Amino acid sequence: MTTARTPRLTLLTSSLLAAAVLSLSACSTMTPPAMSEADIDQVNQADKAAMRKDVEPIKGPLTLDEAMARALKYNLDRRARLMEETLALKQLDVTRYDMLPQLAARLQSQSRSNDRISQSLNPETGEISEVGFISQERSHQLSDLGVTFNLLDFGVGYYNTRQQTNRVYIAAEKRRRAMHLLMQDVRTAYWRAASAQKLRDDVANTIKMAEEALADSRKLEQERTRNPVDALRYQRQLLENLRLLEAINQELLSAQVDLASLINAPLGQPIPIAESPVGNDSSTATSAPIEKLEEVALRNNAELREQHYNARVAQEETRKAMLRMFPNLSFNYSFNYDSDKYLVNNNWRETGLQLSFNFMNLLTGPMQVKLAEAGVALADQRxxxxQMAVLTQLHLARLQLINARSQFNRAEEVYATDKRISELMRVRESVQAGSKLERVSNDTAAILSLLRRYQAMAQVQVAEHRLLAQLGIEPRIGSTDELSLKDLTTQVKGQSNPWQSLKAGK
Known part of the structure; x- marks a missing residue:
């Protein structure tokens, strides 16, 4: 007996050692190597090419409508939001298949080291027969093709599908929120870039003039042709103006970079800006009854609509928890084949019906239902x-719009006054009735007034779009993937007065 078992033990030991070696080698390959610099450079180059793929170059001055259309079509963050919505749709398609019966095919090969021998028992004498019977081949193949339908899986899949459908709606609302923020940022960046383009030459010329006046003053100070205190005061005023101009210049330099990032244009490439007038008729928003605005916001606000769908997801979770407390009924039907030559019937059909119930659900089921109901209560509270936050932001956005319009009108008046003063000081300097300091100071004031005018204009745009976002009003455009940039720009331009929907009573 010991001699017969030794080869088997040796074979078993060898098999275990081989399995251990294979397991260790598999574990050693589980940790991927760190990426090399060449790999990172290759991925970065591929990403850079993908970012710029199919992006039309900017031809001619960029209008506000085209900037918004480019952002809607090419902005990378918006593309990610669209992909999230597409992924949610694909997950919905996959979830729907969970409700279908399972159709499975199996092919199995069995082999044993010795024959399967069985003996029989005489029920009258209780003796076991001395003759054994081989009831199965050492090696044989089994195959089957069967369909299984599980009623509980069908019910859970049904509610999963409903939940995933609501998640698709949630992804769409998140995309709407992202679009509102994107358009708001584009408006701000566009007017900053427009002011940078308008003020660039004036700032450079005034800085040059201030530096020349500063150099002349220092030269006169060294020659002691005037009171040193007066010269130093003169220089300090010039330096103060230079500091202000350089701060304005620094502010303007980043405007083009911000705009290029939002519309996915090459960074560092100059973008010519076509100055656009303030076109939105915000008088409708400020004159419309606040009750009407609240009604529109509660119906269309993207963030609030998202919470409605979250509440529906929580409600479906409660129904799933209740469903799991019921008995499970499953049905199966299959075609089977076994190559065993000792079988009389190698082919057969098999049908089964099974009813099962997990008694532990009587303990855990009520707790699961209470947990799901708590989720519903939390979703309702959120x-x-x-809703309260949306209404609060609506009132604040309306007040901010009124204030922004007032500030813009005041900035217009200040700029017009400073512009006239600057023109008069240039005339005085030309006839040598004024100093360079006066001209630099007045030119700086005019530049600062113009900058504030553009900033006030941007704030009007931002305030208007913030109110639009709270109301849930956005341009009605087609698919940004299917529309060309020209057609998309035309559609955005056609929606340049979104307040018209309020007038129409929508």
Whole structure:
């Protein structure tokens, strides 16, 4: 007996050692190597090419409508939001298949080291027969093709599908919110870039003039042709103007970079800006009854609509928890084949019906239901909190718009006054009735007034779009992937007065 078992033990030991070696080698390959600099450079180059793929170059001065259309079509963050919505749709398609019966095919090969021998028992004498019977081949193949339908899986898949459908709606609302923020940022960056383009030459010329006046003053100070204190005061005023001009210049330099990033244009490449007038008729927003604005916001606000869908997801979770407390009924039907030559019937059909119930669900089921109901209560509370936040932001956005319009009108008046003063000081300097300091100071004041005018204009645009976002009003455009940039720009331009929907009573 010991001699017969030794080869088997040796074979078993060898097999275990081989399995251990294979397991260790597999574990050693589980940790991927760190990426090399060449790999990172290759991925970066591929990403850079993908970012610029199919992006039309800017031809001619960029209008505000085209900037918004480019942002909607080419902005990388918006592309990610669209992909999230597409992924949610694909997940919905996959979830729907969970409700279908399972159709499975199996092919199995069995082999044993000795024959399967069975003996029989005489029920009258209780003796076991001395003759054994081989009831199965040492090696044989089994195959089957069967369909299984599980009623509980069908019910859970049904509610999963409903939940995933709501998640698709949630992804769409998140895309709407992202679009509102994107358009708001584009408006701000566009007017900053427009002011940079308008003020660039004036700032450079005034800086040059201030530096020349500063050099002349220092030369006169060294020659002691005037009171040193007066010269130093003169220089300090010039330096103060230079500091202000350089701060303005620094502010303007980043405007083009911000705009290029939003519309996915090459960074560092100059973008010519076509100055656009303030076109939105915000008088409708400020004159419309606040009750009407609240009604529109509660119906269309993207963030609030998202919370409505979250509440529906929580409600479906409660129904799933209740469904799991019911008995499970499953049905199966299959075609089977076994190559064993000792079988009389190698082919057969098999049908089964099974009813099962997990008695532990009597303990855990009620707790799961209570947990799901708590999730519903939390979703309802979040929706109510969001509703209050939306109404609060609506009132604040309306007040900010009124204030922004007032500030813009005041900035217009200040700029017109400073511009006239600057023109008069240039005339006085030309007839040598004024100093360079006066001209530099007045030119600086005019530049600062013009900058504030553009900033006030941008704030009007931002305030208007912030109110639009709270109301849930956005341009009605087609698919940004299917539309060309020209057609998309035309559609955005056609929606340049979004307040028209309020006038129409929508």
């Amino acid at each position: 929706r109510m909190a969001t």
